[in-house]
Amino acid sequence: MDLRYSESEEAFRSSLRSWLAEVLPTLGPRPSNLDWPGRRAYDTTWQRMLFDAGYAGIDWPVEGGGRGASPVEQLIYLEELERAHAPYVGVNFVGLLHAGPTVIVEGTPEQRARFLPPILRGDEVWCQGFSEPGAGSDLASLRTRAERDGDEYVVTGQKIWTSHAEVADFCELLVRTGPEDGRHRGITWLILPMDRPGIDFRPLRTIAGSTEFGELFLDGVRVPVANRVGDENDGWRVTMTTLSFERGTAFVGEVLQSMELLRGLRSMARSTGEWDEAEVRRRVGHLGAELDALWALARRNVSQAARTGVPGIGGSVYKLALSELRQRIAELGVDLAGPAGLVFGDLPGDRALALAGSGGTGSGGTGPDGTAPGGTGSDGARVPGNAELVNTWVHSFSRTIAAGTSQIQRNIIAERILGLPKG
Numbered sequence: 001m002d003l004r005y006s007e008s009e010e011a012f013r014s015s016l017r018s019w020l021a022e023v024l025p026t027l028g029p030r031p032s033n034l035d036w037p038g039r040r041a042y043d044t045t046w047q048r049m050l051f052d053a054g055y056a057g058i059d060w061p062v063e064g065g066g067r068g069a070s071p072v073e074q075l076i077y078l079e080e081l082e083r084a085h086a087p088y089v090g091v092n093f094v095g096l097l098h099a100g101p102t103v104i105v106e107g108t109p110e111q112r113a114r115f116l117p118p119i120l121r122g123d124e125v126w127c128q129g130f131s132e133p134g135a136g137s138d139l140a141s142l143r144t145r146a147e148r149d150g151d152e153y154v155v156t157g158q159k160i161w162t163s164h165a166e167v168a169d170f171c172e173l174l175v176r177t178g179p180e181d182g183r184h185r186g187i188t189w190l191i192l193p194m195d196r197p198g199i200d201f202r203p204l205r206t207i208a209g210s211t212e213f214g215e216l217f218l219d220g221v222r223v224p225v226a227n228r229v230g231d232e233n234d235g236w237r238v239t240m241t242t243l244s245f246e247r248g249t250a251f252v253g254e255v256l257q258s259m260e261l262l263r264g265l266r267s268m269a270r271s272t273g274e275w276d277e278a279e280v281r282r283r284v285g286h287l288g289a290e291l292d293a294l295w296a297l298a299r300r301n302v303s304q305a306a307r308t309g310v311p312g313i314g315g316s317v318y319k320l321a322l323s324e325l326r327q328r329i330a331e332l333g334v335d336l337a338g339p340a341g342l343v344f345g346d347l348p349g350d351r352a353l354a355l356a357g358s359g360g361t362g363s364g365g366t367g368p369d370g371t372a373p374g375g376t377g378s379d380g381a382r383v384p385g386n387a388e389l390v391n392t393w394v395h396s397f398s399r400t401i402a403a404g405t406s407q408i409q410r411n412i413i414a415e416r417i418l419g420l421p422k423g
């Protein structure tokens with residue numbers, strides 16, 4: 001087996017690297033998490049730049065309008081974006097990483113032609129309307145009702161925790177079309193246009209201060225039957241496709257982000273002298289080894305998705321491991337921050353200045369949350385500023401809940417991968 005990159009893969013990496021070096025400086029500063037119109041504009045502008053340069057939908061098949069890149073190229077793409085500190089998908093998360101891929105696999109040719117190109121161009125933003133009060137982990141108990149009326153469905157009910165709905169144009173929506181007690185058998189997957197009358201979105205503010213998600217109230221909202229993906233009452237099967245993308249490949253780039261964060265923490269510990277403590281070195285070493293293992297698993301998921309069109313059930317293993325590991329990396333960050341970790345914001349002259357005094361620089365760009373400028377360590381790693389560290393830690397708690405809790409992933413692994421009896 002030849003584990004080296006081929007000439008064409010090296011050429012792909014080098015042209016992507018040059019393009020990133022050229023365009024990233026032209027992208028303005030990342031807006032604050034509180035500025036939703038600004039966030040949408042920033043994320044969709046970046047998506048448009050990727051599209052114009054031929055890098056949008058890198059892992060989407062050519063028939064879906066994507067680049068149809070090989071698994072190796074997909075991984076090179078993610079590595080290079082992270083290396084260059086390029087923006088994350090942001091508000092394009094649902095459209096690019098699981099709604100679009102679901103439409104590719106399950107949609108009609110008309111749906112693919114209508115909905116996929118605007119996602120790739122950054123013209124249309126999607127959100128996910130799956131969870132309801134009382135139907136999160138037990139998603140099959142959802143009650144939002146859709147009644148057929150001619151060539152439309154009339155939808156009434158409530159969704160909750162709908163991320164990015166504030167700026168979304170469409171929502172991947174699960175509704176009940178079968179009997180109330182039909183569970184998995186009575187569910188349908190719809191594309192809900194967010195500009196329809198009868199939709200009321202009420203943002204929910206998190207402890208981090210921003211309104212990442214909210215409640216979606218639907219009162220007699222009319223959705224064309226043409227927007228149904230899959231058959232009526234066959235939405236659970238379609239949902240399994242969506243969730244396999246959400247858990248199996250959507251978070252692949254986050255392993256690389258986590259590696260970058262860990263490198264930054266190591267650099268920070270070196271600059272403050274905490275690296276001399278064996279316990280700190282041991283923690284960094286363990287976390288680094290786990291990230292390496294997870295990157296191997298991520299590569300396996302990407303290869304599987306490229307081979308079969310859909311990531312497998314192993315996405316639950318990946319999602320479980322990544323979300324718990326992210327929490328431990330974030331915890332290391334606030335431990336290293338010491339008393340500053342109690343302050344939810346930037347500190348005048350924090351690590352950026354300390355780095356300037358130790359051979360690094362104090363101007364290493366903006367943190368992924370758009371709040372905290374970091375520094376660059378003498379080893380070239382981007383060291384997060386205080387606000388970014390604390391923000392990362394606060395956000396890390398939600399990771400073992402979003403996209404299915406750790407307990408639910410463990411149930412899936414036990415029952416569907418290991419074949420253990422139902423608890």
Ligand SMILES: Cc1cc2nc3c(=O)[nH]c(=O)nc-3n(C[C@H](O)[C@H](O)[C@H](O)COP(=O)(O)OP(=O)(O)OC[C@H]3O[C@@H](n4cnc5c(N)ncnc54)[C@H](O)[C@@H]3O)c2cc1C
Nearest residue numbers: 128129130131136137161162163398401402403404405407
């Ligand atoms: C940051 C964030 C973003 C989100 N974005 C979206 C979104 O965009 N769209 C969307 O639809 N949803 C979204 N969600 C919702 C998310 O999918 C749900 O919160 C999650 O599925 C858990 O459901 P729940 O909150 O109703 O908790 P519950 O299901 O009520 O669970 C409560 C607790 O009970 C445990 N539990 C429940 N059932 C079992 C069981 N059978 N065995 C063992 N333990 C069990 C759970 O693990 C959990 O600890 C988001 C959540 C977060 C945190």
